[in-house]
Amino acid sequence: MTNYWIQLFINRNSTTSVGAEENLNAILKKYFPGDYQLEIIDIQEHPDKAEEACILAIPTLIRKWPQPEVRLIGALTVQTRVLAGLGIANVDHLLKQKEN
Amino acid sequence: MNIPKLETGIAAFDLISEGGLPIGRTTLLAGSSGSAKTLFAAQFLAMGILKFNQNGVFVTFEEQVEDIRNDLKSFGWDIDQWESEGKWTFVDGSAKEEDVITIGEFDLSAFRVRLERSIIKNKAQRVVIDSIGSIFTHFPEHNIIRQEMSKVSMTLRRMKTTAIITTERTEEYGAISRYGVEEFLTDNVMILRNVLVNERRRRTIEILKFRGSNHVKGENPFTIVPMKAVVIVPVSAMNLNQHSSSQRITSGVQELDQMCGGGFFKGSIVLVSGATGAGKTLLAANFMNGGKDKNERCLLLAFEESREQIFRNAKGWGQDLEQLEADGFLKVVSNYPEVRSLEDHLINIQDLVQEFKPDRIAIDSISALTRNPSERGFQEFVVALTNFLKHEGITSMFSATTHMLTGGASITEGDIATITDTIILLRYVELTGEMQRSITMLKMRGSRHDAYIRRILIDEEGMRIGAPITGISGLLSNNPIVA
Numbered sequence: 001m002t003n004y005w006i007q008l009f010i011n012r013n014s015t016t017s018v019g020a021e022e023n024l025n026a027i028l029k030k031y032f033p034g035d036y037q038l039e040i041i042d043i044q045e046h047p048d049k050a051e052e053a054c055i056l057a058i059p060t061l062i063r064k065w066p067q068p069e070v071r072l073i074g075a076l077t078v079q080t081r082v083l084a085g086l087g088i089a090n091v092d093h094l095l096k097q098k099e100n
Numbered sequence: 101m102n103i104p105k106l107e108t109g110i111a112a113f114d115l116i117s118e119g120g121l122p123i124g125r126t127t128l129l130a131g132s133s134g135s136a137k138t139l140f141a142a143q144f145l146a147m148g149i150l151k152f153n154q155n156g157v158f159v160t161f162e163e164q165v166e167d168i169r170n171d172l173k174s175f176g177w178d179i180d181q182w183e184s185e186g187k188w189t190f191v192d193g194s195a196k197e198e199d200v201i202t203i204g205e206f207d208l209s210a211f212r213v214r215l216e217r218s219i220i221k222n223k224a225q226r227v228v229i230d231s232i233g234s235i236f237t238h239f240p241e242h243n244i245i246r247q248e249m250s251k252v253s254m255t256l257r258r259m260k261t262t263a264i265i266t267t268e269r270t271e272e273y274g275a276i277s278r279y280g281v282e283e284f285l286t287d288n289v290m291i292l293r294n295v296l297v298n299e300r301r302r303r304t305i306e307i308l309k310f311r312g313s314n315h316v317k318g319e320n321p322f323t324i325v326p327m328k329a330v331v332i333v334p335v336s337a338m339n340l341n342q343h344s345s346s347q348r349i350t351s352g353v354q355e356l357d358q359m360c361g362g363g364f365f366k367g368s369i370v371l372v373s374g375a376t377g378a379g380k381t382l383l384a385a386n387f388m389n390g391g392k393d394k395n396e397r398c399l400l401l402a403f404e405e406s407r408e409q410i411f412r413n414a415k416g417w418g419q420d421l422e423q424l425e426a427d428g429f430l431k432v433v434s435n436y437p438e439v440r441s442l443e444d445h446l447i448n449i450q451d452l453v454q455e456f457k458p459d460r461i462a463i464d465s466i467s468a469l470t471r472n473p474s475e476r477g478f479q480e481f482v483v484a485l486t487n488f489l490k491h492e493g494i495t496s497m498f499s500a501t502t503h504m505l506t507g508g509a510s511i512t513e514g515d516i517a518t519i520t521d522t523i524i525l526l527r528y529v530e531l532t533g534e535m536q537r538s539i540t541m542l543k544m545r546g547s548r549h550d551a552y553i554r555r556i557l558i559d560e561e562g563m564r565i566g567a568p569i570t571g572i573s574g575l576l577s578n579n580p581i582v583a
Contacts, residue, residue: 009210011207011209011210011213013209014207014209016204016205016206016207019204019205020204043209043210043213044213047213047214047217050210050213050214051191051214051217054192054193054194054196055210055211055214056193056208056210056211056235056238057206057207057208057210057211057239058206058207058208058209058210059206060206060210068198069198070198070199070201071198071199071200071201072200072201072202072203073200073201073202073203073206073239074202074203074204074205074206075203075204075205075206076203076204077203077204077205078203078204081201081203082203085201085203
């Protein structure tokens with residue numbers, strides 16, 4: 001069982017999407033190793049899923065779990081803000097936990 | 101070059117736009133809050149489905165889909181049904197409950213992909229985006245949104261859809277829209293207004309521009325009617341090409357027929373002006389009763405008296421209007437002028453006419469309708485009404501009340517005198533210490549007419565017109581001088 005379920009909606013034709021994917025992977029590997037499930041959804045391939053989730057902007061990250069749902073929009077360029085958006089304000093505390 | 105138009109199916113709109121919306125283009129529909137933007141846009145889609153078998157896509161950035169479905173039910177449009185038949189598709193871009201945080205660059209390509217896909221899937225020819233202003237409130241990065249929405253308008257153009265994009269205005273007379281969207285949606289602009297005039301709301305629609313194409317200029321009033329939605333009153337689109345008849349019909353008073361050279365012209369508009377008690381209602385009752393001989397259908401719209409009062413008074417003049425109504429040749433409708441706006445009165449009269457199909461109509465009195473509206477609103481109403489009645493070929497009598505007992509003219513007459521064919525003045529004149537009633541034919545288009553000021557008598561047999569009043573001048577200016 002993982003504690004985080006994250007969806008990232010991207011458009012393979014856009015540069016911001018590539019950046020977002022990289023930025024997110026770096027953050028997840030660093031702060032949540034083995035503790036997450038990441039689903040990358042390309043809207044060109046799966047427009048139905050974009051419709052269903054009412055996605056307008058690309059890239060859009062949805063934190064499906066834990067509840068409540070949170071949406072982050074953009075290339076996820078600022079790590080601290082992404083972490084805050086995912087609901088982790090006290091990063092130092094989290095890192096120490098991992099070290100122990 | 102004239103860009104071809106797509107007939108919208110919103111009847112009077114196709115008239116004022118000279119054929120509909122520019123085909124394959126996007127039109128910006130700007131309006132303050134509560135100006136019926138969403139309704140007009142939805143009607144554009146609904147008419148497409150109902151009248152032309154053209155499918156539509158409705159993008160909402162503002163209201164929730166469920167709310168829109170419910171709101172539109174009252175106009176008789178079953179959106180659920182159309183959705184299941186693939187005729188109507190929602191693209192939901194409305195704000196949801198969860199938090200949205202923006203970190204770094206983004207674009208709206210997901211929206212464009214969804215929109216394109218819905219258009220293709222539905223073979224949609226009509227698209228509505230309601231409203232572009234709301235997407236600016238979802239995302240604070242206005243530069244990005246402007247850029248992205250301009251791409252959306254290019255997508256719509258490429259897909260050859262005829263689209264309406266709505267946008268908010270903060271004031272009725274000022275900048276076209278907020279957020280400067282007209283910078284890229286500049287070709288076709290329409291404005292809906294909802295202005296407070298004399299404590300009443302007056303709705304109008306104005307086509308500001310259709311690039312490379314003609315349309316009627318200026319504001320046209322409209323109203324919102326259950327089951328019909330937006331109904332426009334096309335004042336400025338009126339054409340003066342109604343054919344005029346040379347056929348005569350009786351006024352219902354024998355002497356009056358003689359005065360006007362054999363009766364009123366069929367399909368003409370007769371204005372009867374007079375002070376209270378001068379005999380206007382009597383003349384209207386006579387006019388109705390006059391239809392009896394040839395089994396004409398008559399419609400009497402009373403704005404000053406109730407049906408019972410009219411029937412009772414007419415009996416006193418020897419006319420059984422009640423029986424006439426029972427026989428199906430007359431319909432008397434009594435209304436307070438205040439119950440609805442002028443636009444609604446007009447729509448109501450049109451509905452009554454379509455339903456009853458009268459040959460004659462009497463409105464007693466048209467000046468009662470000036471109690472609330474602005475002067476301009478009243479003028480538009482009269483123009484639209486006469487235009488309609490002439491088009492239908494109905495012989496009409498309007499009565500107008502003057503404020504002064506002797507002489508004088510009312511504001512009403514000034515407004516409508518020029519568009520009426522015949523004017524009859526009923527006046528009190530003071531003669532040798534006695535108040536007498538008089539009648540004069542002031543004008544009658546296309547006919548010789550009696551020019552005398554004649555005495556009238558009202559008794560249990562109705563109106564009787566007597567000999568001319570001679571030897572005295574200045575009667576109507578209330579300054580009689582014995583010659």
